[in-house]
Amino acid sequence: MRALLFLAMFHALAASAEVRVTAELDHQYCTLEDQVVLTISVEGVRNPSPPVLPENASFEITYQGTSSQMQIVNGSVSVATTFTYVLSPLREGNFVLGPVELSSGDRRYRSNSVGLHVGRPRASESVQSAGNPLFVNATVDTTSPYVGQQVILTFSFYRRVSVSDASLEKPTLEGFVAEPLVKEHEYSRMHEGQEYKVYEFSEALFPMRPGLQTIPPYALKLQVRVKGRQRTPFSNLFDDPIFGGRTQAKVLRSQPIELNVKPLPEEGRPEGFSGLVGVFNADTTISKQQARVGESLTLTCTLKGYGNLRDFNGFSISSLEHFKPYDDKPSLEVKPGPDGLYMVKILKKALVPLAPGSFTLPAVVLNQFNPRTGRYEHLATPEHRLEVLAAAESEHLNAVEATNLVVGKERVKVLGKDILDIHGEVEHFAPSPDLLTSAWTYLFLFLPMLGFAGFELLRRRDKDRLLNQQQHRSRYAFKHFQRTLKKHLQHQSEDPAFARQLVRTVQVYFGDKLGLPGGSLTPEDLADRLRASAQDRGNTERFLELLEALVRMEFSGAARLPLERSELARVFETFLAEVDEVLA
Template sequence: MYPRLWGCLVILICGITFSVAAQDCTLSAFVEPSNAVVGQSILYILKLECAEKPDGPPDLPLIDSDLGFSDFRSAGTSSQLQIVNGRVSQTFEYRYSFSVSRKGRFKIPPARIVVGERELKSNEVEIVIGDTPSAPAANLPEELRGRIAPPQVQGNPRLQNALFGKIFVLAVPETTSPVAGQQFLLSYYLGIEQEALQRAGFDVSRFRGGGVEVPDFQGFVKDEIFPLPQRLSFREQMIEGRRYVFAPLYQVAITPTRTGKLTIEPFQLSLSFPYRGARPRPLTGGPFFDDFFDFDFGLLDSIPITVSSIPVTIDVQALPRPADGTNFSGAVGAFSLKAELDKSRAKANEDVVRLRVVLEGEGNASAASPPVLPQIEGVSLLEEPKSSSERRIENDKLISRKSFDYLLRPVKEGEVSIPSLELTVYNVKSGQYETLRTEPLNLLVAPGIARPALVAPLASATSTTTSSGGLSSVTPRTDLRYIHDRPLRVDKGRWIVLRRPWIYGSVGLPALLVAMAFVFGKRRERILADLQGYRRSRARSRAEDALASAKRRAEKAPVDAFAAIGDALRTYFADKLGRESAGALTAEEILTLLEKRGVSPETRDQLRSAFEQCDSVRYAPASATAADAKALAHQVAQLLEEVD
């Protein structure tokens, strides 16, 4: 019996092995849906059917970003194993979500995956992207036309069209045409036409939220203002006679790091609406709409609905070049500048007076550099100014404030005048550079302690005593140690000076100095004759010195280190390209000139990334770290070695 059993097992194993070896592996790709609208969330699905396990995740197709495709985001993976009639089959499924911001007919190139020693390639996938349904057909209010996308109801396009305009995510940017460095608000709201959903049979009192996909904000520095809530707070609003409720979902302050058209991907939210009359299930936490983002799609008789905002296109304008001699502080917005003293009276050489200069208004005040404090007679500056920043939302506007504190010590009595301080900003409302000035301040200084002498007078080396006859006698002090405790020896040699070695050096020194002055004078003439050539020859060494200095400063002041790296880059290219002012060179201008000179696209992309890193820290100082500054300095040094 046992030999027969073992024989059957051997035959079965051999049959399974043969079937595995004989099975072909296939990789297929498809999208859901294949016909979508601008901004709609789409699934790209790869299905691998093979008995063997793949070596790793698939290599996704590369699509030109100019076509309006967002990045592919993982939406989950799954696998399934089956043995039917001795035949082994495995199915691996990879799901990715994306959206398209332009209408048209597009082809998604094949994806690839490696299984053992084979590389499998999927089929091409065609997708059609159209405009959102027309406003009359969707019966949208004028205020919402072109600003919202239809919801996605998988497998039910009729319901999907019926819900258009009844539930949506609305993206509200503060502006769509900022200038480089301008910080502005972008807010997302969930909008619901409550009565329309109730008429359609949905129970709006028990809907729940699930997965959330927040945009990556590529090309922007993001500063989160209102994070994802756990409890929604709805506010009623009438739009053309129709009652809507809106709840804030997310709010960020973003600052563009480059110019041109930038597209922000849709904000996506998964919801589930139960039918009216479905078996009730209490919500976690109890209160209405509480624990909103804790849904597990386990409600009975409910419909999953995915709502997305439309992509937001931001057209970033370049800052105009400031006039010669203008010291631009880096702040972009609409600001005011004021100064104040913490006291109006002080004592000379005793009191410390704090001068506080405050820049406040709409925009990113934290990007501003401190104003220059001129020399003030009778006042000394004790240390470099310290700064602090804060922000608040006021009437749906982002108001930021940056304070600069100067510690002063009056050293002379009398009335001291603190002159007006200046700060140049770019005013987005007027579209011009504007120099802000503080009002002059007065400080009354009263007499204080006298400044102590730097050297105390020496004690007398002798003591004087007076005898009874009125005559004074001088006696040596016994409590002092004299320098000479032996008789001095006088060298009576006739040629004592000539026997000293330094005499020969002093005789030859004038001739040596004349020769050195002649050599340096000739060298200076050659440099002045070809000053641009000298700058080009010294550009690399100057940049390396500046980068080394930035590395040393990174630990104590990472923000200053990033600024030094950016200055080193611009100064290097100004020297190489023969430009007088490094500050007038923009990153785009440098990259365009490098492209004309045949620099590789990879090197130009890395230089672009380096410029963006330096600028991003300038607009968001809190993101700077010493490790990032050191790594960037090292990378820039290698890039300059390739370019040089």
């Protein structure tokens, strides 16, 4: 009961307390290297919402946290909440911060305003070493690059004092593509007769548009250990790092860097220039010099050098009408080199021969702009000779071929003559039955004729079957496709193997249906025949799209089927059932 009474009294007193919002800075003067703590105190409101700070482009504002406290003095309850912010000045001048607004219910409250003067960094007399004990520097290897040329930026932090909690904030680089070049490392270096510890890292920047471009400052936030102004006999002891000591927050910023980015020259620009800027060399290799029709071979193009190859994704070869090309997924290796960022890009094409013969794969020709010479250059790879043999796979026929059996006639040989029977009785000369009226007589007379007629019918049927085997293959092509498809679905093979089996099953079906060897049908031939004969154009294009995806998966090494196996089989079976009726 007393607890409830206390809570009711507390809420009533808190509700009746006056609401005050106060803004306060821990410093009224700072430099560009300093940080200032801004506290917003709210009294008379329990659990207030965060205050709204006015926008100010002259400072970088970081929220640090919230703290609350409650006091009861002579029965008077006071509640206070403090919001803490850290201000990092971005330019010099005199500034007025505030007022800060706070909403509580349907009422709004405003704080006081505070003033702050930001001056130039000055040499501190309280740091442990004389002179300039710490500074940062950002440099580039060129201030007038071409569009797409590699620019190496190096950020260095020099120090001769103890620091802690250092964190680097990289600016947003609009109009540039940035790639890390050298990881952060630290070493010792002499500078103006003083030994410094140097923290350094490098980036490769690629400007993407011409004109005047600015690299904003890099900001390093840290805590610097300082000595107190009042010295005692124990100062040297307690200033030792083992006892912590007093620290001061600092923000060190590099100077902005102006780049005059030059556009690529129009003079000498090759037609269809892909935008390859850098110093590269190219080479091609082929997986084998001899292949058969329908087999896959790989043409690999390796491009390496100093420049940006991330957006270069392909190459073309002329005179490939006897091959079906499939692009494979490219790979990229990025590593630092003595002259900057070194990239190696490997691009592959799977080539499927369509006809036998001797062929020459022409050179791959690439164009690059060399920023060192300021000229466009051609990169040409060697040619490759290739021997394509006929397909070794024998055509599978779905009809049973009869074998022609030739039965030779054997001559009748007279082995001897028997002595005629001697008839010595009268009854032996009795008249014989009338053969013309006997049923057996008719049976023996017509049986050879019926046998000959049946044999002739069978012979003619077999002859027609042998002469028209394609008709038999075409008639049962769809049933054979269904049986083979069901067998592949039951066999739990990998996706690339299933894609290869399904493509082969479709080829065999159309080979049987059209009277062609299945292995000789290319996707282009099949597409032309289907578009000319199929009734539903939408289903035809859908089928060809899925078939092309399976062929690409077979030769380029793709990892996933375009649809689930059961759905893929259903689509193929439904479409081929329609085709089977059209081609019947």
